[in-house]
Amino acid sequence: MTAPAIEVRHISKRYRRGTYSVTTLREELAAMFERRHGGEDERLFYALKDVSFDVPKGSILGVVGPNGSGKTTLIKVLASITEPSEGEILLRGRVGSLLEVGAGFDPELDGLENIFLNGAILGMSRAETRAKLDQIVRFADIGPALDTQVKRYSSGMYVRLAFAVAAHLDAEILLVDEVLAVGDVAFQRKCLAAMRTLAARGRTILFVSHNMGLVSQLCDSALYLEKGRIEAAGMVGPITDLYTRRLAASRQTRPSETDGNKDGMVFQMTDGNG
Amino acid sequence: MSDGIVSIIKPRTGWFRIDVAVLWRYRDLLWSFVLRDVKVRYRQTILGPLWLIIQPLAMTGILTAVVHGIAGLKTNGQQPILFYFSAIILWQYFSQAVLAISQVFIVNEYLFGKVYFPRIVMPAAIMLANSIGLAIQVVPFFILTAVLAAFGKFHPVMSQLWMMPVALVELMAVSLGVGLIIASSTAKYRDLANATPFLLQAGMFLTPVLFPFSAFPETLRLVLAFFNPLSVICETWRSGALGGSTVTLAQYAASLFSTVLVLLTGTILFQRVERTAADTI
Numbered sequence: 001m002t003a004p005a006i007e008v009r010h011i012s013k014r015y016r017r018g019t020y021s022v023t024t025l026r027e028e029l030a031a032m033f034e035r036r037h038g039g040e041d042e043r044l045f046y047a048l049k050d051v052s053f054d055v056p057k058g059s060i061l062g063v064v065g066p067n068g069s070g071k072t073t074l075i076k077v078l079a080s081i082t083e084p085s086e087g088e089i090l091l092r093g094r095v096g097s098l099l100e101v102g103a104g105f106d107p108e109l110d111g112l113e114n115i116f117l118n119g120a121i122l123g124m125s126r127a128e129t130r131a132k133l134d135q136i137v138r139f140a141d142i143g144p145a146l147d148t149q150v151k152r153y154s155s156g157m158y159v160r161l162a163f164a165v166a167a168h169l170d171a172e173i174l175l176v177d178e179v180l181a182v183g184d185v186a187f188q189r190k191c192l193a194a195m196r197t198l199a200a201r202g203r204t205i206l207f208v209s210h211n212m213g214l215v216s217q218l219c220d221s222a223l224y225l226e227k228g229r230i231e232a233a234g235m236v237g238p239i240t241d242l243y244t245r246r247l248a249a250s251r252q253t254r255p256s257e258t259d260g261n262k263d264g265m266v267f268q269m270t271d272g273n274g
Numbered sequence: 275m276s277d278g279i280v281s282i283i284k285p286r287t288g289w290f291r292i293d294v295a296v297l298w299r300y301r302d303l304l305w306s307f308v309l310r311d312v313k314v315r316y317r318q319t320i321l322g323p324l325w326l327i328i329q330p331l332a333m334t335g336i337l338t339a340v341v342h343g344i345a346g347l348k349t350n351g352q353q354p355i356l357f358y359f360s361a362i363i364l365w366q367y368f369s370q371a372v373l374a375i376s377q378v379f380i381v382n383e384y385l386f387g388k389v390y391f392p393r394i395v396m397p398a399a400i401m402l403a404n405s406i407g408l409a410i411q412v413v414p415f416f417i418l419t420a421v422l423a424a425f426g427k428f429h430p431v432m433s434q435l436w437m438m439p440v441a442l443v444e445l446m447a448v449s450l451g452v453g454l455i456i457a458s459s460t461a462k463y464r465d466l467a468n469a470t471p472f473l474l475q476a477g478m479f480l481t482p483v484l485f486p487f488s489a490f491p492e493t494l495r496l497v498l499a500f501f502n503p504l505s506v507i508c509e510t511w512r513s514g515a516l517g518g519s520t521v522t523l524a525q526y527a528a529s530l531f532s533t534v535l536v537l538l539t540g541t542i543l544f545q546r547v548e549r550t551a552a553d554t555i
Contacts, residue, residue, distance in 0.1 A: 015553065020462050080283060080390040083549045089283040095390075103388030108314040120306035121389050123299070149317075172279075 003092060005173055005204035006055040006078070011087035013048040013073050013228075047073040048084070049228040057092070057172075060195065060205040062219030062236060064212070064243045066250070069225040071208045075099060075175050078206065093172025093204070096122050101179050102162040107151035111142065111161055114150050118165045132168045139194070140164035159183045167194045174198065177208040192218055212240040286549055293392075300395050307399030312406055326407050327414050330366065334359040341484050350486035352516050353428040356419060360515045361483040363411040364441075364508055368449050369474045371404040375453025376470050379461045379551050386551060393548040394541070397457065401450045408442070415515070431517025441511035448503050448533045454540030458547040481505050482512075488520040496525055503529040503536070 018024070048070045055061045063071050077084045079097040104121035105114045115136055119129035129136075137146065140160045145153065153161070159179060166174065176195070180188050195205055195218060209215050215222060215236060222239035224232040232242055316322040337358040341347050349357040375397040379386065382396060422428040460467045480502050482489065487509035490498055499506045499521075506521055506529035513519035 025463065076387075077283065080281075081387065082553050083285055084283065085285060087284065091281045091283065092279075094279050095281070097389060099388045103385060106310055106314060108317050109310060113310075113313070117306045117310055120300075120303040121391055123303075123391070125302040126305070 002057050004054040005057040005092050006053075006206070007090040008051060008053050008078075009088045009090075011048055011051045011074075011077060011084045011089060012046055013070075013077060013082070014044050014085040015047050016044055046228045048077070051087075051225075051228070051230055053223060053230065053233060055204055055206060057204055058199055058202045059220040060199050060207055060218055062215040062222035062239070063206060063208045063225060064210070064215060064222060064239060065225035066246065068227075070228040071225055072099070072177060073228075074225070075177050075206065075208055079175050091173055094123060094170065095173045095175065096166055096169040096171030097175040097177075098163065098166040098179050099175070099177045101155065101159045102150070105150050105158070105162065108149060110149050111140075111146040111153075114161065115165055118162065119169070122166060122169045123171070124169055128170065129165075136164045136168050139167060139190070156183055156187070160187060163187075163191055163194075167191070167198065172203055174203060174205045175208075176205065178210065180209075180211075180214070188214070212243060216240050297392055297394070300392055303391055304395050304399050304402070307396060308403045308406070311399060311403035315403075323410060326410050330359055330362045330411055331414065333362050337362070337484065347485055348489070350488055350518070350520075352486070352512075352518070353422060356415070356422065356428060356516055357486075357512065358484075359415055359418060360512045361508055363408060363415065364445060364511050365478060365481065365483045367404055367408045367445065368504060369478075371401055371449040372453045372456070372474060373470060374400045374404070375450065376456035376460065377467065378453075378457045379547075380464070380467060393551065394544060397450060397453055397544070401446055401453070404449075405442075405446060419515070434514050434517055434519070437510050437514030437519075441507050441514060444503070444507045444530065444533050445511070447537045448507065451533070451536035451538075451540040454544040455536065458540070458543035461547045461551045477502070477504070482508050486520070495522075496528055499525040499528040500532045503532040505529070507533075 016024075051070075051074065053061075063074065065071050073082075075097070076082050076099070078089060078091070079095060079099065081097075081099075102114075102118070104118040106117060109117060115133065116126060116129050119132075120126065124132075140163075142153075142157045142160055145157060150158070150161075160183060163179065163183070166176075174195075180191050183191065192214070195207070199205055199220075207215065207219060219236050221234060222236045223230050223234075224239050224242050226246070232239055316325070319325065321328070334355055338354050342349060342354040342358075378393075378396050378400070386393065419428065419430060423430050456466050456470055459465075478484075480498065481504050487495070487505060490505075506525055509519065509521050510526070513521070
């Protein structure tokens with residue numbers, strides 16, 4: 001039994017509501033002198049509260065939950081983008097993240113230049129990127145657009161190129177946050193296949209999505225977050241059922257919202273079963 | 275492969291922690307950002323990097339005609355064209371690098387919120403990309419020197435040329451340091467972001483750009499060297515190119531000490547702020 005690739009222990013993340021102004025500066029100064037503890041401020045809230053879980057090496061964990069449940073915060077803490085307020089995380093292996101489509105792209109650079117830039121941002125050396133260049137270009141499949149500035153790309157071309165770089169990153173741990181929704185069904189399927197191949201080769205993937213179809217197709221296990229806490233974790237089936245039930249329940253309590261939103265932006269089951 | 279990498283994420287404590295091994299891993303990123311900055315600056319321009327040369331040349335022409343010609347400001351006996359050109363490229367480097375570095379959190383808010391890399395890579399890349407620009411600007415300066423020397427308007431002094439690279443290293447350090455201090459202070463409260471352009475404008479009058487260092491009263495020079503290390507750096511740079519220097523060893527030491535202090539302060543502040551900058555920008 002090998003050690004888990006990701007060990008999350010009692011992670012909490014506090015945020016503060018409101019904007020920074022003279023008032024907050026005054027409060028900060030006051031807190032400095034009074035040695036007041038942060039918890040007393042009613043404007044502080046927990047985006048994550050005492051979250052603990054393990055992800056075994058070579059498996060795909062789905063993270064689901066309603067908006068504002070802390071999914072993105074969790075992935076940002078795991079990716080070192082922001083520091084946790086409490087707790088500790090152990091990551092075995094290099095971490096690559098795909099939080100948003102083409103986050104590391106410079107719109108002024110062309111596709112090829114952006115492959116190198118994005119690769120470097122994700123932690124690849126230029127030599128590593130060069131070695132993978134053919135595969136990346138083939139996977140992205142955007143052909144002659146490679147020498148065009150990325151600002152002229154369609155959002156579909158953007159996501160293709162971004163995922164192509166991330167999928168070929170030599171990261172042992174890959175964090176993916178709801179980015180595949182932009183690509184077409186064929187490309188989504190290609191990405192799913194790529195992630196399965198990566199997992200089969202021993203890579204560990206954390207997959208955040210609102211698309212229960214994708215989650216049940218892809219993930220080995222899942223966890224359900226709500227209000228910053230893990231409410232349930234384990235087999236994918238029960239977790240996606242819980243998500244669906246909770247979503248339905250929240251719609252019943254707020255009927256006004258369902259009226260104008262019958263198609264359900266959150267659900268895209270058609271892609272999942274395709 | 276990187277199988278051996280184990281990273282631990284937890285709330286950091288302590289006031290100074292820079293992981294050199296991690297920085298070394300991101301050296302390719304540094305180079306990528308430098309390349310990006312250089313490329314993007316001249317995309318969709320017709321003259322491209324020629325702009326690097328046009329700007330100081332035009333500025334030198336204006337200064338020679340107005341400041342030297344009309345206002346009659348002394349250049350300490352130096353050839354005025356070379357006197358202004360050498361200082362203008364140095365000052366422009368400082369003000370552009372400081373302004374760009376000071377906005378690093380604001381401009382990269384989106385990027386910093388979506389991907390991780392040691393944030394210090396970005397200001398370091400800005401500093402280096404600007405240095406490439408300065409290196410290019412030195413070429414027309416030496417051409418100008420050669421032309422003026424050929425016409426007998428200037429007697430080149432080679433013996434102090436070594437002072438130029440020394441001044442350049444200090445210039446890079448002080449620009450990075452000042453930029454980092456301002457950047458760190460703007461991650462949460464943006465006040466200084468509004469003040470920076472004004473402070474830079476004002477700073478030019480406390481730096482011997484339009485006049486020689488010796489224009490400052492002798493008693494004030496040591497104090498100035500400490501509070502504005504750039505004043506000595508500018509004078510050292512210029513005397514490296516043109517010969518003749520009025521900087522004393524004490525003044526130089528004060529400026530060097532202050533430069534190191536600024537860079538250290540900037541680095542410490544920056545690495546304290548970068549941990550949670552994604553939440554407060």
